[in-house]
Structure formats: C-alpha cells, structure tokens
Amino acid sequence: MILIKSKEDIQAMREGGKILAGVMKKIETAIAPGKNTLELDKLAEELILSSGGAPAFKGYGAEEGSPFPATICASINDEIVHGIPEKNKILKAGDVFKVDIGMKYKNFYTDMARTFAVGKISDEAQKLIEVTEKSFWEGVKKLKAGAQLSDYSKAVQKFVEANGFSVVRNLVGHGVGKELHEDPYIPNYFNKKYNDMTLEAGMTLALEPMVNAGNFETILGSDGWTFKTKDGSLSAHYENSIVITEKGVEVLTV
Numbered sequence: 001m002i003l004i005k006s007k008e009d010i011q012a013m014r015e016g017g018k019i020l021a022g023v024m025k026k027i028e029t030a031i032a033p034g035k036n037t038l039e040l041d042k043l044a045e046e047l048i049l050s051s052g053g054a055p056a057f058k059g060y061g062a063e064e065g066s067p068f069p070a071t072i073c074a075s076i077n078d079e080i081v082h083g084i085p086e087k088n089k090i091l092k093a094g095d096v097f098k099v100d101i102g103m104k105y106k107n108f109y110t111d112m113a114r115t116f117a118v119g120k121i122s123d124e125a126q127k128l129i130e131v132t133e134k135s136f137w138e139g140v141k142k143l144k145a146g147a148q149l150s151d152y153s154k155a156v157q158k159f160v161e162a163n164g165f166s167v168v169r170n171l172v173g174h175g176v177g178k179e180l181h182e183d184p185y186i187p188n189y190f191n192k193k194y195n196d197m198t199l200e201a202g203m204t205l206a207l208e209p210m211v212n213a214g215n216f217e218t219i220l221g222s223d224g225w226t227f228k229t230k231d232g233s234l235s236a237h238y239e240n241s242i243v244i245t246e247k248g249v250e251v252l253t254v
Contacts (some may be wrong), residue, residue, distance in 0.1 A: 002173035002175065002183050004202040009108060010243050013177060013204060016053065016105030017241055017252030020112055023047045024101060024128050024253075027072070033093045033119050037074035038097070041085035045071040056102030056109050056180050066224055073100035073113075075226065080218060080235040081113075082166060082225040093119030096129065096241050098237045102179070109141065109180045111206040113239035124213060125234055131163045132211040132236035135188075144248045145201040150190055156209050157189040166216035168235070171227060176206040176241050199244045204252075208239030230234055 005013070011166075026047055027040055047054055048071065068084075075083030076091070083098070091097060100113035103155040112136040115129045138159040142151035160167050167189040175182030187194055188209045214233030221228055229235050242252045 002197070002200075002203060003177055004200060004203070005177055005204050005243065007179065010202070010204070012106040012108045013231060013241065013243070013252055014250075016103055017112075018107060018175065019051045019105060019111040020101065020103045020110050022052070022111060023103070023112055024099065026066045027099055027101075028114070028116060031091065031116050031118060033091055035091050036087050037076075037083070037085040037089040037091070040074065041070045041072050042099055051105075053103040053105040056104050056111065060180065068225060069103065073098070073112055073241050075235075075237070076082050077101070077234055078229045078232050080212070080227045080229060081095075081171060081237055082227055084223055084225055091118045094121050094122055094125075095119075096125050096230060096234050096236060096247060098235075100237065100239065108178060109176050110241040110253055111176050111180065111239060112241060113208060114239045115236040116239060127163070128165060128211065128234055128236045130163055131160060131210050133238045135159045135209045136207060136238045136240065139188075139207065140242065140249050140251070143199060143242075143244060144200055145246045147199050148196055149184065149199060150196045152207065153187050154190045160209070166212045166214065168202065168218060169216050171210055172185060173208045173239070175194055175204065177204045191201050196232045201244055201246050203244040204241065205244070206239060206241050208237065210235065210237050
C-alpha cells in the first residue's frame with residue numbers, strides 16, 4: 001500500500017531531513033585516514049540523539065533475531081551497503097567510503113547515503129562516485145505527479161551504463177515515511193517484473209542508486225548484513241529522501 005503524506009507529515013519529514021543532512025555533513029568533516037568506523041558511528045548517534053531524533057537503523061531486524069547493531073552503515077571499497085561499523089575497520093587513504101544513515105524524527109523517517117573519498121583516490125574511483133551521484137539527479141529529473149516510477153529507473157540505468165559502470169540489481173530504493181521501508185520497491189534499472197506505477201503528489205520515496213565499477217552481481221558477507229561486489233570491484237552509493245510534487249520533486253535530505 002502506497003501512503004500519501006499530508007502537508008503536516010511532509011513538514012515533519014522536511015525538518016527531519018534537514019537535521020539528517022546536517023549530521024551527514026558533520027560526519028564528512030570527521031572522515032580521515034586512520035579513523036575507525038566505530039568512531040564515526042558513535043558521532044552519528046550522538047548528533048541524532050542531541051537533535052531530538054532516534055537512529056533508524058540501530059536494532060532494525062530485531063524481529064528476525066539479528067538486529068543491526070549500529071546507527072550508520074559503513075561500507076568500504078567493494079562493500080556496497082550495510083557494512084557494520086567496527087573499531088578495527090580503519091579508513092586509509094585511497095578508500096571509497098559509503099555512509100548510509102536514517103533517523104526517526106517526530107514519528108517520521110528519513111534516509112540518506114553518501115560516498116566519500118578518503119584522502120587521494122584513483123581517477124576511476126572519483127568517476128564512480130560522481131557518476132553515482134549524477135545518476136540520482138538524472139533519475140529525479142523525470143519524476144513528478146503523473147510520471148511513471150520506471151521513468152526514474154530507466155534514466156538511472158541509462159546514465160550509469162553510458163559511463164561504463166553497472167547498476168546493482170538485487171538491492172533497491174523504497175518508500176519512506178511512517179516506516180523506514182514502505183512500498184513501493186524502486187529498482188535503479190528497468191525491470192518488467194516490478195509493478196510500474198503512476199506517481200502522485202505526496203508520495204515520499206528514498207531513491208538510492210548503487211553502482212559498481214565492474215559487474216552488477218553481489219555476494220552477502222559472513223556477517224549476514226554486508227553486501228559486496230562479487231568481482232571485488234569498487235562500489236558507490238548515493239541516496240536521498242524525496243517527496244513527489246505536482247511539478248517535480250522536493251529533496252528532503254540536502
């Protein structure tokens with residue numbers, strides 16, 4: 001079931017999204033070679049709690065018996081998403097570092113992700129980060145009330161593949177708002193098996209291209225959470241929570 005949000009709902013998400021974007025910027029300033037990802041996770045949790053919010057990811061999945069243990073997902077190089085922060089997971093120059101973070105604020109969720117260069121990185125890695133971010137904006141340009149959800153998926157895939165990279169296929173974006181994960185599933189490539197839909201004003205979505213330098217295939221790590229590229233290639237991730245409007249979209253997490 002797709003939930004249409006009221007003006008009051010969207011305002012709460014707008015406020016939460018602005019706070020979450022500010023948390024991400026503070027995390028970015030703390031990223032440096034030698035930092036461990038658990039330090040960054042603790043910083044994120046402190047910032048969210050002090051703002052009146054609550055971490056969205058910590059404890060997620062408890063009903064299945066394997067709750068996510070942290071506030072951020074911290075994924076490095078060939079790790080695509082859902083990397084678990086650890087004290088012995090230390091950033092080094094040349095790393096491609098993904099931070100995914102969600103927050104509950106005034107009973108509504110927002111969700112976002114960014115990929116950061118740690119120190120000086122390779123030209124290919126820099127291009128991967130830039131193409132992943134640009135693919136999000138290429139997709140968003142296609143969206144407004146009355147558009148098809150697949151317009152986004154087609155635009156992201158076309159842009160990514162034109163630049164020589166591949167779109168992860170078994171991980172998708174999602175609705176967001178009253179729950180962290182709501183309907184619909186939102187692939188970043190065109191797939192006929194997903195039910196297409198006509199967008200309506202007031203829909204709130206978390207759009208998140210995940211892009212690999214090599215093949216799109218993935219493997220799940222031994223921790224049961226971390227997805228990695230099957231071929232060991234680099235991966236990048238870019239995500240924002242948005243609301244569909246009559247004329248386009250409003251990005252809530254910038």
